[in-house]
Amino acid sequence: MSVLVEGLTAGYGRSPVLRDLDLRVADGELLVVAGPSGCGKSTLLRVIAGLLPATSGRVLVGGVPVRGASRDRAVVFQDDGLLPWRSALKNVELPLALQGVSTVERRERARGWLDRVGLAGFERYLPRELSGGMRQRVQLARALAQGPEVVLMDEPFGALDARTRSAMQGLVVEVLRETGTTTIFVTHDVDEAVLLGDRVVVLGAGEVDVRREAILEVLG
Structure with a gap:
């Protein structure tokens, strides 16, 4: 199931974390969203999951506007x-x-x-x-x-040791490729991003940084 983010602004209180963000995820794609802490990665997932309302803009999952949580979207957090x-x-x-x-x-x-x-x-x-x-x-x-049609993964392996993390990365790629589930995987680890993603986008100050995205796609 595809995910479309159009003109999304979202955050907490009066300070938006995401500003006028556009993003498209194809059906069955494993998209990795990378970037430093505080750039809005987790906020983006929460809006797509329907756990946080957008200030402006919209999110469509399978062409249907997100208006709250739904069983067609599942979230995997760092805390199990x-x-x-x-x-x-x-x-x-x-x-x-x-x-x-x-x-x-x-x-x-x-x-x-x-x-x-x-x-x-x-x-x-x-x-x-x-x-x-x-x-x-x-x-x-x-x-x-x-x-679920869409799985949202918010730095799920950040607390694991290197060996266990590597095993889990392999498992996720294998299982999600097998099921064909559309996946958005958030990480601040560039190596993990390049390893896992069909495509990588990088958030910087709440906006997609096209220059760094291009570099990461070449590395991948």
Whole structure:
């Protein structure tokens, strides 16, 4: 599903973080948005996710204006956000339960996605019993089990060690290529951006920096 951002201005209070931003993401594309802290990367994701209203401009997902959160968009954060009293399986099942999916179907889907991200056998483990990388795998499984058309990833590997981060990068590329899910991946790490993205755009002071984007595309 395509994503179109037109003339987007957004922020918090009276100070916009994004100013008159235009961006287009093709159906099935893995777009990486890079840039320094404070440039508006996370703000952009929150607006696309429907978690933050735009001050002006608009965002279309599949040609439909974003007016709030929707199950066709899933967000993966740096903080895994798992409920500590629920097992890995029940954490993945949770959004499906909220959607009214039957117990049998949601359990089957949750088990399937845990297996797909390499966590077969860990279904009953609580978050505190899992490593940071494993918890992020659970979060990824939880997001994809919903069957979203668009996945929004906000520096999901920033807190992981180098080895685990590399493994997760490979997993994300493999799974998202396989599903054909449109993905917007935010990072401040240029190496990660070039490694993961079909295309890379760079935000600077809330605007797309075309000059640096061109350099990164050549490097990629």
